[in-house]
Amino acid sequence: MTVKARVATFDPETTAIAGVVGGLGALTVLAFVTGVVNPSYVAGLFALAALVGVVTRQGPTMKVLLGLAALSTVLVLGLIMVYLFVKAWPVVERMGLDLLIKTDEPLWNTNADVYALTPMIWGTIVTTTIAVAVAGPLGIAGAVFISEMAPSWAREIIKPAVEVLAGIPSIVYGFLGFMVLNKFMMYELGVPQNGTLLIAGLVIGVMALPTVVSVAEDALAAVPEEMKSGSLALGSTDWQTTTDVTIPAALSGISAAVLLGVGRAVGETMAAVIILANVTEFPIPGFDVFDSTVSLTSLIASQYGNASGMHLSALFTAGVVLFVTVMLLSVGSQLIERHMEQKLGGNQ
Amino acid sequence: MSTDTVTGTLVRSESTTIERFGMALTALAALTVALAILGLFVVIPVSTTVAGIAVSTLLGTGLLAVGLGVVAAGIGSWVGPLETDPSRHGSPTDGVLVGCVWLATVGLVAAHTLGTALWPLLAIVGGGLAAAGATFFREDVGVPVVGGGFVAFAGAVLATGTVGPGWQFAPSGFSVTLTGTVGAPLIAFGGGLLGAWTAARVAGGFGARGRQNGAYALIGTNAVGMLSLLLALVGFIVSKGIGPATQGIRYGIYWQPQLWFEVPILDEYVIIHGPELWFHWPFVMNGYTQLSEAINGVLPAIVGTVWLVIGTVVFAVPLGIGAAVFLTEYAEQGRFTSLIEIATNGLWSTPSIVFGLFGLAFLVPRLGNTPSLLAGQLVLAFMLLPVVVITTREALLAVPDEYRDASAALGVTKWETIKSVVLPAAMPGIITGVILGVGRIAGETAPILLVLGSQPFPRTAPDIFSLTGGFPFVELNLVQPASALPYQLYAVISGGVGDDTAFAWGTAFVLLLVVLSFYAIGIASRAYFRRKLNQ
Numbered sequence: 001m002t003v004k005a006r007v008a009t010f011d012p013e014t015t016a017i018a019g020v021v022g023g024l025g026a027l028t029v030l031a032f033v034t035g036v037v038n039p040s041y042v043a044g045l046f047a048l049a050a051l052v053g054v055v056t057r058q059g060p061t062m063k064v065l066l067g068l069a070a071l072s073t074v075l076v077l078g079l080i081m082v083y084l085f086v087k088a089w090p091v092v093e094r095m096g097l098d099l100l101i102k103t104d105e106p107l108w109n110t111n112a113d114v115y116a117l118t119p120m121i122w123g124t125i126v127t128t129t130i131a132v133a134v135a136g137p138l139g140i141a142g143a144v145f146i147s148e149m150a151p152s153w154a155r156e157i158i159k160p161a162v163e164v165l166a167g168i169p170s171i172v173y174g175f176l177g178f179m180v181l182n183k184f185m186m187y188e189l190g191v192p193q194n195g196t197l198l199i200a201g202l203v204i205g206v207m208a209l210p211t212v213v214s215v216a217e218d219a220l221a222a223v224p225e226e227m228k229s230g231s232l233a234l235g236s237t238d239w240q241t242t243t244d245v246t247i248p249a250a251l252s253g254i255s256a257a258v259l260l261g262v263g264r265a266v267g268e269t270m271a272a273v274i275i276l277a278n279v280t281e282f283p284i285p286g287f288d289v290f291d292s293t294v295s296l297t298s299l300i301a302s303q304y305g306n307a308s309g310m311h312l313s314a315l316f317t318a319g320v321v322l323f324v325t326v327m328l329l330s331v332g333s334q335l336i337e338r339h340m341e342q343k344l345g346g347n348q
Numbered sequence: 349m350s351t352d353t354v355t356g357t358l359v360r361s362e363s364t365t366i367e368r369f370g371m372a373l374t375a376l377a378a379l380t381v382a383l384a385i386l387g388l389f390v391v392i393p394v395s396t397t398v399a400g401i402a403v404s405t406l407l408g409t410g411l412l413a414v415g416l417g418v419v420a421a422g423i424g425s426w427v428g429p430l431e432t433d434p435s436r437h438g439s440p441t442d443g444v445l446v447g448c449v450w451l452a453t454v455g456l457v458a459a460h461t462l463g464t465a466l467w468p469l470l471a472i473v474g475g476g477l478a479a480a481g482a483t484f485f486r487e488d489v490g491v492p493v494v495g496g497g498f499v500a501f502a503g504a505v506l507a508t509g510t511v512g513p514g515w516q517f518a519p520s521g522f523s524v525t526l527t528g529t530v531g532a533p534l535i536a537f538g539g540g541l542l543g544a545w546t547a548a549r550v551a552g553g554f555g556a557r558g559r560q561n562g563a564y565a566l567i568g569t570n571a572v573g574m575l576s577l578l579l580a581l582v583g584f585i586v587s588k589g590i591g592p593a594t595q596g597i598r599y600g601i602y603w604q605p606q607l608w609f610e611v612p613i614l615d616e617y618v619i620i621h622g623p624e625l626w627f628h629w630p631f632v633m634n635g636y637t638q639l640s641e642a643i644n645g646v647l648p649a650i651v652g653t654v655w656l657v658i659g660t661v662v663f664a665v666p667l668g669i670g671a672a673v674f675l676t677e678y679a680e681q682g683r684f685t686s687l688i689e690i691a692t693n694g695l696w697s698t699p700s701i702v703f704g705l706f707g708l709a710f711l712v713p714r715l716g717n718t719p720s721l722l723a724g725q726l727v728l729a730f731m732l733l734p735v736v737v738i739t740t741r742e743a744l745l746a747v748p749d750e751y752r753d754a755s756a757a758l759g760v761t762k763w764e765t766i767k768s769v770v771l772p773a774a775m776p777g778i779i780t781g782v783i784l785g786v787g788r789i790a791g792e793t794a795p796i797l798l799v800l801g802s803q804p805f806p807r808t809a810p811d812i813f814s815l816t817g818g819f820p821f822v823e824l825n826l827v828q829p830a831s832a833l834p835y836q837l838y839a840v841i842s843g844g845v846g847d848d849t850a851f852a853w854g855t856a857f858v859l860l861l862v863v864l865s866f867y868a869i870g871i872a873s874r875a876y877f878r879r880k881l882n883q
Contacts, residue, residue: 035714059763063678069670070679073737074691076730083709084702138570145571149564158571160871165578167784167867168860169791171834172585175856178841179849180584188390190518190525206577239560260697267699269794270834274841290524297794300701304708304798319705323698330697331690 014060021049021064029075084323088316091115099317108280115314117321119282123197123295124266130201130289131208131265136258139212143257146213147220148242166210174274177203182275185290193277195292200275204268212261219253219340220246252340256333263329266296267322273298296322366421366430370551373417374565377499377543380410381569384536387529394532395513402513404532408506411536414543415500421550422492434488434554443483446494449542451475453498460517488554495546502539506532544569582860589857592850596630596643631854636805644805644851646858649836651809652721652800653790653862656832659725660732660789665782667729668736669771675737676744677766696734703727704798712799715827721810722826724800728789735788739781743774776877780870787866791859793834802829804839833859 024046031039053061092099095115102116109115142162146155181199185191223246231241247254272295280299283291294302296318307315363371384407387394394404425432454474458467478498482490505511515528545562552561606622634645671688679685707727715723747770755765802810810830816823831839837859840852 032714033710059761062763063674066670066674066678069667070674070688072667073671073688073695073733076733077691077694079710080698080702080706080730083706087705087709138574141567141570142574145567149567150571154571158575161575161578163784163871164582164864164867165574167787167791167863168581169793169834169863171791171793171837172856172860175837175841175852176581176584179852184390185524188527188530190527192523209574237556237560239563240556243563263697267697267701269699269701270838274838285521288522290522297699297701300705301794301797316705316709319702323702326697326699327694330693334690334693 011060013057014063017053017057017060018064018067021046021053021061022068024049025068033079081323084316084320088313088320091310091313091317094310100321103282107282110311113310115310115317117296117318119280120294120296120299120318121321122282122286123276123293124297126197126283126289127201127204127272127295128262128265130198131205131268132258132262134202134205135208135212135261135265139209139257139261140216140254142209142213143216143220143254144242144247146217148238148246162210162213165206166214170207170268170270171274173203173207174271177271177275189290191290193292195275195277196290197276197283197292198289200272200295201289203271203275204265207268207271208261208264211264212257215257215260216250216254219250219257222253222340223249249343250340252336252343256336256340259329259333259336263326263333266329267326269297269301273301278302364431364553366425366432366553367551369417369421370547370549370553370561373414373421373547374544374551376410377414377540377547378569380407380414380536381540381544383407383410384533384540387533388537390529393529395529402509404506404512404528404536405509407532407536408503408508411499411503411539411543412507413503414547415496415498415503415539418492418496418499418543418546418550422488422496425488425554426486432488432553432555433557434486435556436486437484438482438487438490439559440483442487442491442495443479446482446491446498446542447475447479449498449538450478450494453501459519487558491549492546495542499539499543499546502535506536511535541566541569582864585853585856585860589853589855589860592854593631593857594629595850595854597628599625599627602626632858635807635809637807644848646833646836646855648806648809649831649833649855650858650862652830652832652835655721655810655812655826655830656724656728656796656800657786657790659721659826660728661782661786663725663729664732664736668733669740669778671733672737672740672744673766673771676741677762677770692734692737695730696738700731700792700794701798703731704795706730707795707799718827719799719801719829720827721800721812721830724796724830724832725826727795727799728792731792731795732785732789735785736778736782739785740774740778743777743781744770746777747773776873776881780874780877783866783870783873787863787870790866791834791863793838796832796835797838800830800832800835802831804831804836804843806831833862 024042028039028042028046031037031042050061050065053064094113095102099115099117100121102118106112106114107116107119142158146159146162150158177199178195181203182194182196185196185199186194227245227249228241231245232238236244276294276298277292278294278298279292280294283289283293299318300315303311303315383392383403386392387403387407392403394402394407396403398406421430424430425434451471451474455467455471458464458470464470478494482494484490485493511528511532513528513532515531517526517531518524519526544565548565549558549562552558601623603621604624605619606624608617608619610617630643631645632650633647634643635648636644636646671692675685675688679688704727707723711723711726712719715726751769751773752765755769756762760768810825810828812825814823814825833855837852837855840848840855
């Protein structure tokens, strides 16, 4: 429908209520964001208008209020993007592209105001690769177990177990890694410092595992039963059906699951900041996973305390890099899931 | 025509020799894997001796037996006596798997034992030969010989003590020194897994059924591994933390004055005594003091967490339910709904520290320019919002359309239908989703790290309610710094655990208790509602 035709279908009463209530809501948000007028006054007017509407014309008013609630998600995401970029701009202006590709010293010097995110990006890449190497295969295998292999009593046990595994707070994982695994590496394996990228990657992998398991399991369960029955009717074994029919049909969903796992691994903060030593250098040599450097998330969590001015702005640039990366991964996995729904006919 | 002479038995009801042999080998391999894991985590170090023999030697002997058994089964199947159904060739996945294993082995041996600089070349040659052997020969010759051969080799290395207590390997470029205490269990673990895989294939009589057996053995091991990982994690924290957390609990029944009043005529007080239960749990009811005799507690953190959860739920749940209702009931599928879906998914996958940065940049300057409970509540509400929207959307979509149609047929308006028919039907799903979301929020540290910061070891809980002179008589002081359980744990760790490890374990235990009880309630309520609604 064209815009004009769509506008013609608007009910005048709802439009009026939308104008008043919606306008006051927008003014409240604007007042809170800009601080020109005390937001509580405008908020009071908004509450009054909404109350009057709910009492007199409940149907249209509720539709308007619910629409505002739906817009709030977009609003929050928009505010996050705007404020992150605004706060990060000073350092971006100062360092330019060096922020992402500088490899020669000095890399991170708060006194000289030199900020390069390359060691952090490398640390994030290393820990995320190890994490996905753990969470990817094991997660897909777990999803295959839950949806294809397990008898129902086993499914009732292991599905909540995976959810509880996802529920353990990240700081508890970091605490265990710090108290148990770091000491193990130092005493048994002679690692010279407290903390390694390898252990951080392993712990983050265990944390990303439940995400991969649940999303991949949803993808496998969405494959129509007829496809599997047809394959079995031709005389193939259950495992042949799984590898040659079910997994290829659910491949887009499984890739979406792995992408979401990668996103979770990239954004993991507390485990990384506790286990790593947060030294803003490259590991020497570059592939030494037993060195303890820093990742994008652990940089922010370890240096926020005494940061101000340019230093704080540099932390915001790290936040921007994280946000953009995870957003790309999330949008990518959504596109893949949409493709999968079209291919299989989806859930009705 | 008589049917008993034409048909044989279609289903074998007893196990054949090769099945029993294969299952015995698989069990032995599984035992080896379990013992290797115990050895890796130094629960039973591989240097301990059992009847004079080191555990690593036992592991090696077991692996050797498995490997030789698998090779024997393969040869037996090829030559004739054993009943199997092998394929003409191995599959490419078999080749890749054993090829990678032999590539790593030959490379390590060449680099470490032989010390030659040609180790990459030798590794590739070894891996290639193994892959070719597994793929191009008959399945019951290629895979057992190459795969079982590796298991036997690993077993021999461990059994002869070549890799055992006292062995050391410091690869160049990596700042680590691999010792026998860790190296032996690792080799036993890898060899045991490969042995279980090949032995399961033997038990299945090779062919398609054998491959299924092998794959199921590995996938089942993975599932058991995940379950035991969860039990080990929770059990370890409980065992270490329950002692410090429950230290010094006192309770008793005392005879206390319960009721008193003045008799006006006699001008005397009449006091009625009664029993009263007194209960003191120091870890949960005290703050952190510097006194040496007092037991330090986390009461301020618990109060902070409670207020954070209350505030988050108050802000996020109505907004989230409203957004989901609009998306599902009112809006048509189009660009607007796609936009909101993208925004919700984006919010859901945003890293938690980015929310903290946003709170620091946007909320803290506008809410009194100080870290505050209110800022923490708002930031956590932004994190909970997408969870509520997604679960409410699923719950609303699960309500059958018949409910809505029946209500419309009775002449009820759209909003009335939603209010009195759809929402109550979807409530169980919404409640479950909110509880699980709150469980996740209660354990989040990164966002509150930046917006909630109070002094790391507070002595008293924050004063939320205060009396005001006029209307409304009670004021809510949310704009003040506070602590929360995850923040408290982080403060203990980053402040240097030192000799206060007991306090740290106790805090971790209390935090885990709080979060897991949310999850337990959520999962139990979902199971209850599912059974009640027969979904």
